[in-house]
Amino acid sequence: xxxxxxxxxxxxxxxxxxxxxxxxxxxxxxxxxxxxxxxxxxxxxxxxxxxxxxxxxxxxxxxxxxxxxxxxxxxxxxxxxxxxxxxxxxxxxxxxxxxxxxxxxxxxxxxxxxxxxxxxxxxxxxxxxxxxxxxxxxxxxxxxxxxxxxxxxxxxxxxxxxxxxxxxxxxxxxxxxxxxxxxxxxxxxxxxx
Amino acid sequence: xxxxxxxxxxxxxxxxxxxxxxxxxxxxxxxxxxxxxxxxxxxxxxxxxxxxxxxxxxxxxxxxxxxxxxxxxxxxxxxxxxxxxxxxxxxxxxxxxxxxxxxxxxxxxxxxxxxxxxxxxxxxxxxxxxxxxxxxxxxxxxxxxxxxxxxxxxxxxxxxxxxxxxxxxxxxxxxxxxxx
Numbered sequence: 001x002x003x004x005x006x007x008x009x010x011x012x013x014x015x016x017x018x019x020x021x022x023x024x025x026x027x028x029x030x031x032x033x034x035x036x037x038x039x040x041x042x043x044x045x046x047x048x049x050x051x052x053x054x055x056x057x058x059x060x061x062x063x064x065x066x067x068x069x070x071x072x073x074x075x076x077x078x079x080x081x082x083x084x085x086x087x088x089x090x091x092x093x094x095x096x097x098x099x100x101x102x103x104x105x106x107x108x109x110x111x112x113x114x115x116x117x118x119x120x121x122x123x124x125x126x127x128x129x130x131x132x133x134x135x136x137x138x139x140x141x142x143x144x145x146x147x148x149x150x151x152x153x154x155x156x157x158x159x160x161x162x163x164x165x166x167x168x169x170x171x172x173x174x175x176x177x178x179x180x181x182x183x184x185x186x187x188x189x190x191x192x193x
Numbered sequence: 194x195x196x197x198x199x200x201x202x203x204x205x206x207x208x209x210x211x212x213x214x215x216x217x218x219x220x221x222x223x224x225x226x227x228x229x230x231x232x233x234x235x236x237x238x239x240x241x242x243x244x245x246x247x248x249x250x251x252x253x254x255x256x257x258x259x260x261x262x263x264x265x266x267x268x269x270x271x272x273x274x275x276x277x278x279x280x281x282x283x284x285x286x287x288x289x290x291x292x293x294x295x296x297x298x299x300x301x302x303x304x305x306x307x308x309x310x311x312x313x314x315x316x317x318x319x320x321x322x323x324x325x326x327x328x329x330x331x332x333x334x335x336x337x338x339x340x341x342x343x344x345x346x347x348x349x350x351x352x353x354x355x356x357x358x359x360x361x362x363x364x365x366x367x368x369x370x371x372x373x
Binding site: 153 | 194195196197198199200201202204205207208213214217223225230333369
């Protein structure tokens with residue numbers, strides 16, 4: 001019964017656009033929040049990786065901070081499945097707890113050296129870091145403006161828009177002289193709005 | 194990343210980006226980036242037009258006396274278009290001072306507030322730094338500091354004087370509103 005609900009919520013959350021269907025989205029969250037404690041408890045004790053994957057999605061969307069610790073535990077464990085760690089990082093970004101930033105940054109650096117095609121995933125990780133915000137997130141994104149990957153620099157320049165201070169403005173002004181002009185169409189699509 | 198940098202600078206709306214954006218536009222060869230730079234410049238200009246712009250006048254009813262509480266009337270003028278929120282004035286100098294915070298001054302409006310001061314030092318030019326902070330409607334914080342020089346007399350001198358004087362530096366305008 002509980003598992004059915006997890007699968008149902010997970011699928012719904014993956015397919016819904018919260019901006020376009022706010023009422024339905026909030027209804028789903030309300031429905032799920034009632035079971036948060038049980039979801040967290042199941043997440044900590046189950047060995048079923050598929051179910052844990054679904055739970056990561058659900059816990060990230062429900063926004064309950066009690067999920068931060070178990071998600072951090074997964075993210076910080078290098079023996080865990082890599083996709084599960086990645087999704088935990090994204091979920092932690094949605095939960096917005098400042099203490100998660102360092103772990104996501106660490107995971108970002110880990111994927112940077114271990115994955116062949118890490119850039120697209122890196123965008124999402126940078127987005128998670130930006131969503132959480134704070135000084136550490138800001139300094140990380142400013143640092144990424146000097147990354148050797150064109151697309152990472154591009155992502156950093158865009159995520160920095162939410163950090164409005166002199167340091168950021170001066171870094172972005174400097175970035176106007178970057179040799180790389182535009183990211184490719186696929187990545188650009190997410191910024192059209 | 195030039196496109197992204199221009200995009201973010203336009204969103205942030207900081208006026209110090211205007212000149213570098215214009216400079217970049219002069220040499221930029223990629224059409225999409227040029228377009229984004231132009232858009233950023235327009236956005237920043239629009240935000241500058243809508244930003245609050247505050248200035249202060251200080252009115253005194255006479256010379257200040259050392260060790261005596263008195264009040265200066267601070268007139269804050271917002272001649273920008275947007276509202277200034279959470280306006281706070283604090284002072285630094287050899288005097289005790291208190292001022293009530295102001296929650297909002299709409300664009301095009303002005304407001305008077307009382308600055309209670311008690312000079313701790315005698316002198317013809319006692320320095321007082323006035324620090325003002327406020328926010329615009331996007332919660333961006335602004336601040337400015339200016340220095341004024343106050344004439345602080347002892348009580349006997351003040352009683353014998355017919356016309357008070359306050360010497361001012363910086364951007365502040367002082368309106369002398371009579372004698373006491």
